[in-house]
Amino acid sequence: MKSHTDLQLPSGLEGLADLALDLRWTVRLTTDRVWELLDPEAWEKTKNPYLILQNISKSRLNELAQDDALRTEIRDWQERNTKFLAQPGWCEEHFNLDSVAYFSMEFGLSEALPIYSGGLGILAGDHLKTASDLGVPLVGVGLLYQQGYFRQVLAQDGSQIEAFPYNDPNSLPIEPVQDEEGGRLRIKISLPGRHLYLRVWRAQVGRVNLFLLDSNDPLNSPWDRAITASLYAPGQELRLIQEIILGVGGWLALKKMGIKPIVCHMNEGHAAFVVLARAYSFMHEEGCSFLEALWATRAGNVFTTHTPVEAGFDRFDRDLLKKYAKHYTDAQGLFPNDLVIMGLKTEKDYSSPFNIAFLAISGSCFVNGVSRLHAQVSKRIFQSRYPRWPENEVPIDYITNGVHIPTWDSPVAQRLWSLSCPTGCGPESIDYEAGKIARQSDQDIWNFRALARKDLIDYARRRHARQMQEHGASPEEIEAARHVLDPNTLTIGFARRATAYKRTNLLLRDEEKLVSILTNHDRPVQLLMAAKAHPADIAGKEMVKQMANFADRPDITDRVIFLEDYDIDLAQHLQAGVDLWINTPLRPNEACGTSGMKVLANGGLNLSTLDGWWDEAYEPRVGWLLGDEGDEIESPAGFGPERDDLDARNLYRLLEEEVIPLFYQRDDQGVPSSWVAKIKASMTELTPRYSGNRMMKEYVEKVYQPAADAYRKRAKEGAKLAKELVGWQKRINQCWRGVHFGHLKVTGDEEDRWHFQIEIYLGDVYPDDIQVELYADPLPQSSRGEQMKPARILMDQRGTLTGSVNGFVYCADVPANRHAEDYTPRIVPYHPDAFIPQEDSHILWMR
Numbered sequence: 001m002k003s004h005t006d007l008q009l010p011s012g013l014e015g016l017a018d019l020a021l022d023l024r025w026t027v028r029l030t031t032d033r034v035w036e037l038l039d040p041e042a043w044e045k046t047k048n049p050y051l052i053l054q055n056i057s058k059s060r061l062n063e064l065a066q067d068d069a070l071r072t073e074i075r076d077w078q079e080r081n082t083k084f085l086a087q088p089g090w091c092e093e094h095f096n097l098d099s100v101a102y103f104s105m106e107f108g109l110s111e112a113l114p115i116y117s118g119g120l121g122i123l124a125g126d127h128l129k130t131a132s133d134l135g136v137p138l139v140g141v142g143l144l145y146q147q148g149y150f151r152q153v154l155a156q157d158g159s160q161i162e163a164f165p166y167n168d169p170n171s172l173p174i175e176p177v178q179d180e181e182g183g184r185l186r187i188k189i190s191l192p193g194r195h196l197y198l199r200v201w202r203a204q205v206g207r208v209n210l211f212l213l214d215s216n217d218p219l220n221s222p223w224d225r226a227i228t229a230s231l232y233a234p235g236q237e238l239r240l241i242q243e244i245i246l247g248v249g250g251w252l253a254l255k256k257m258g259i260k261p262i263v264c265h266m267n268e269g270h271a272a273f274v275v276l277a278r279a280y281s282f283m284h285e286e287g288c289s290f291l292e293a294l295w296a297t298r299a300g301n302v303f304t305t306h307t308p309v310e311a312g313f314d315r316f317d318r319d320l321l322k323k324y325a326k327h328y329t330d331a332q333g334l335f336p337n338d339l340v341i342m343g344l345k346t347e348k349d350y351s352s353p354f355n356i357a358f359l360a361i362s363g364s365c366f367v368n369g370v371s372r373l374h375a376q377v378s379k380r381i382f383q384s385r386y387p388r389w390p391e392n393e394v395p396i397d398y399i400t401n402g403v404h405i406p407t408w409d410s411p412v413a414q415r416l417w418s419l420s421c422p423t424g425c426g427p428e429s430i431d432y433e434a435g436k437i438a439r440q441s442d443q444d445i446w447n448f449r450a451l452a453r454k455d456l457i458d459y460a461r462r463r464h465a466r467q468m469q470e471h472g473a474s475p476e477e478i479e480a481a482r483h484v485l486d487p488n489t490l491t492i493g494f495a496r497r498a499t500a501y502k503r504t505n506l507l508l509r510d511e512e513k514l515v516s517i518l519t520n521h522d523r524p525v526q527l528l529m530a531a532k533a534h535p536a537d538i539a540g541k542e543m544v545k546q547m548a549n550f551a552d553r554p555d556i557t558d559r560v561i562f563l564e565d566y567d568i569d570l571a572q573h574l575q576a577g578v579d580l581w582i583n584t585p586l587r588p589n590e591a592c593g594t595s596g597m598k599v600l601a602n603g604g605l606n607l608s609t610l611d612g613w614w615d616e617a618y619e620p621r622v623g624w625l626l627g628d629e630g631d632e633i634e635s636p637a638g639f640g641p642e643r644d645d646l647d648a649r650n651l652y653r654l655l656e657e658e659v660i661p662l663f664y665q666r667d668d669q670g671v672p673s674s675w676v677a678k679i680k681a682s683m684t685e686l687t688p689r690y691s692g693n694r695m696m697k698e699y700v701e702k703v704y705q706p707a708a709d710a711y712r713k714r715a716k717e718g719a720k721l722a723k724e725l726v727g728w729q730k731r732i733n734q735c736w737r738g739v740h741f742g743h744l745k746v747t748g749d750e751e752d753r754w755h756f757q758i759e760i761y762l763g764d765v766y767p768d769d770i771q772v773e774l775y776a777d778p779l780p781q782s783s784r785g786e787q788m789k790p791a792r793i794l795m796d797q798r799g800t801l802t803g804s805v806n807g808f809v810y811c812a813d814v815p816a817n818r819h820a821e822d823y824t825p826r827i828v829p830y831h832p833d834a835f836i837p838q839e840d841s842h843i844l845w846m847r
């Protein structure tokens with residue numbers, strides 16, 4: 001079995017093993033030079049230092065060990081890293097969290113570990129790196145796919161061809177996990193008619209471990225060995241089993257390794273089966289009922305939804321689900337239907353398919369979307385689970401995504417930020433909130449931008465030339481590719497998944513117009529594009545083809561490049577070097593989007609529709625808005641050619657009239673001061689706000705710590721509180737029908753206050769089990785995007801109703817700045833330790 005020690009490195013270079021195997025360090029560093037020295041070709045093609053160390057000859061290593069400067073650099077890096085890891089992190093200093101398990105179907109940490117497809121995976125990778133930086137006690141759980149997500153190559157005619165490379169575990173920066181006896185750790189999960197063995201691998205991300213499961217064990221049948229062959233495998237059943245492996249297998253693996261998570265965080269619904277696995281474990285350990293176990297563990301479950309359209313969630317035939325559920329429930333003495341209900345759109349809707357996101361939401365007390373706008377949209381999607389509750393009270397909060405800056409900023413940006421840091425902070429601890437960037441002179445900022453742009457152009461030329469070579473271009477063509485683009489020209493970047501809602505080809509809607517903009521003699525513009533379409537997305541593939549063919553036009557070959565195979569390495573360079581990053585999704589289809597955040601620390605500016613994160617970040621000072629402010633959330637059906645025409649025209653107008661002139665408007669020293677002012681505003685204000693650090697701190701403060709506290713409280717003393725809550729809910733369920741309103745009396749006047757007095761009959765429900773409230777819809781929004789907050793006024797009990805059984809009078813005073821008719825009395829369940837309406841959605845309105 002391999003480990004660090006197998007790599008026999010000469011003295012002075014030992015630090016390379018840590019550097020190669022620790023995925024926290026898949027950032028662009030000056031030490032990258034060493035990989036290039038060791039094996040330029042492998043470095044360029046794989047970005048996998050571990051592979052390079054495995055294959056390098058002893059003599060080459062010994063040669064390098066003579067390089068004093070290199071040895072010093074590696075030693076310095078190692079010392080700084082060791083020192084940093086030894087300090088208590090922000091989280092350890094301020095919080096009392098033991099262990100958070102973070103489940104995700106994909107992790108985008110590095111090209112060296114290709115188990116991601118796009119934004120969701122990149123976010124998960126950044127989450128782990130940030131957790132490490134801040135000392136959050138987190139472990140990642142995912143799957144190890146035998147095939148990486150597809151690599152893109154283009155055919156002669158520009159169409160996308162998919163290649164599925166084989167992930168050889170031996171050359172990936174991971175190691176097999178061993179059991180107590182030193183053998184291979186195996187997890188056994190049962191599927192209908194058979195057992196499935198899972199192997200466990202470990203990847204290191206700074207202080208954080210990422211555990212990956214795969215089914216490619218010789219003890220499994222050939223079909224079963226291929227279950228984890230690829231990411232997002234087609235076919236419902238395969239997908240279902242993958243999700244069972246992630247949730248159930250992942251949970252069992254943690255248990256077997258002695259890790260007891262207090263909080264389970266599901267990054268998207270794929271991991272929802274952990275809700276069940278965790279509750280089963282709890283049930284067996286505590287000897288309680290499944291329902292009690294669910295009540296105890298739910299408080300420690302967190303679900304982050306990433307999809308703004310309901311069709312985006314995985315849905316399964318209920319019969320298929322029952323087949324698998326039955327297998328579990330029989331063994332536990334439960335009914336399959338109890339599980340199926342948890343994944344239905346409404347509890348009584350037996351016609352809808354099983355939706356994995358509904359399982360996640362019904363198994364979690366903490367649910368969040370990934371931007372303010374996305375939370376609003378998600379409330380609508382999940383409203384059906386909370387019948388008769390107003391949409392704005394659907395319990396979905398938001399924590400806007402952020403990016404792990406050290407992964408995405410270039411070495412030149414890192415240098416600039418460290419200069420602006422108060423006390424010599426190295427690349428592992430830059431204080432992005434210091435806000436000192438604004439104090440740098442305009443010249444310094446502009447020089448930094450020139451270096452960043454130049455660095456990108458060099459990279460794009462290399463990558464472009466290599467791709468030409470792979471396509472069998474002639475030596476002249478390849479040589480020409482090494483000289484395209486110009487380091488002083490306004491450089492626009494556009495890279496994305498090619499898919500309908502992102503409108504990846506909107507910029508090309510009027511190709512002639514675009515060409516005229518690009519080739520303007522006085523104010524030229526150059527464009528770097530990349531796009532990958534899902535293999536089954538026909539329309540997306542057409543977009544790729546159009547973009548590739550456009551870049552091939554002979555009149556713009558030196559201005560436009562389509563770079564194949566958009567990946568982390570390309571993003572690290574592209575987002576670091578561009579002056580302008582364009583994003584064109586159709587609102588509100590982009591849950592958040594993170595690529596635009598990656599340009600912030602690098603001094604790039606954003607131009608985007610008001611979707612995802614830009615909806616909350618945009619101000620004229622920091623960038624540009626495409627389209628109008630549209631505070632109404634349009635339905636996703638807003639797709640249409642007229643809309644695209646309009647947005648494309650606006651896009652060209654913005655570029656021609658605002659963006660390009662600003663860039664070329666220079667002062668005596670050649671500095672575009674208004675452009676630089678925007679850079680400064682964007683860098684100081686937006687960089688910290690859309691950083692992984694801000695995101696992680698919000699998760700810890702708003703979610704992880706409260707979830708940990710709530711879980712511990714419910715679980716202690718043999719789950720005493722959880723049992724009490726089960727009893728409480730049972731009473732509510734049985735007796736709710738007996739609750740009703742009597743008379744309402746409103747007195748007071750418009751000048752002063754309204755006094756509400758209402759009679760309530762509770763039947764067999766205890767008064768302590770409910771709350772009486774006055775509710776009023778939120779007032780119309782005063783400004784863009786402001787959170788819509790309804791009025792909820794708690795009514796006080798003012799004694800019993802004479803001559804009644806369990807009848808009470810409740811009162812409240814409200815200021816008369818709204819009509820009395822705006823307020824409606826209502827009764828909702830109450831328990832100081834229950835989450836309402838997550839855990840009980842009864843509600844009675846006086847209508």
Ligand SMILES: *Cc1c(COP(=O)(O)O)cnc(C)c1O
Pocket residue numbers: 117118119120122496497566567568571572592593594595596598
């Ligand atoms: C950041 C990133 C994404 C996500 O970008 P979006 O703006 O969310 O579309 C996708 N792929 C790669 C390689 C990335 O680096």
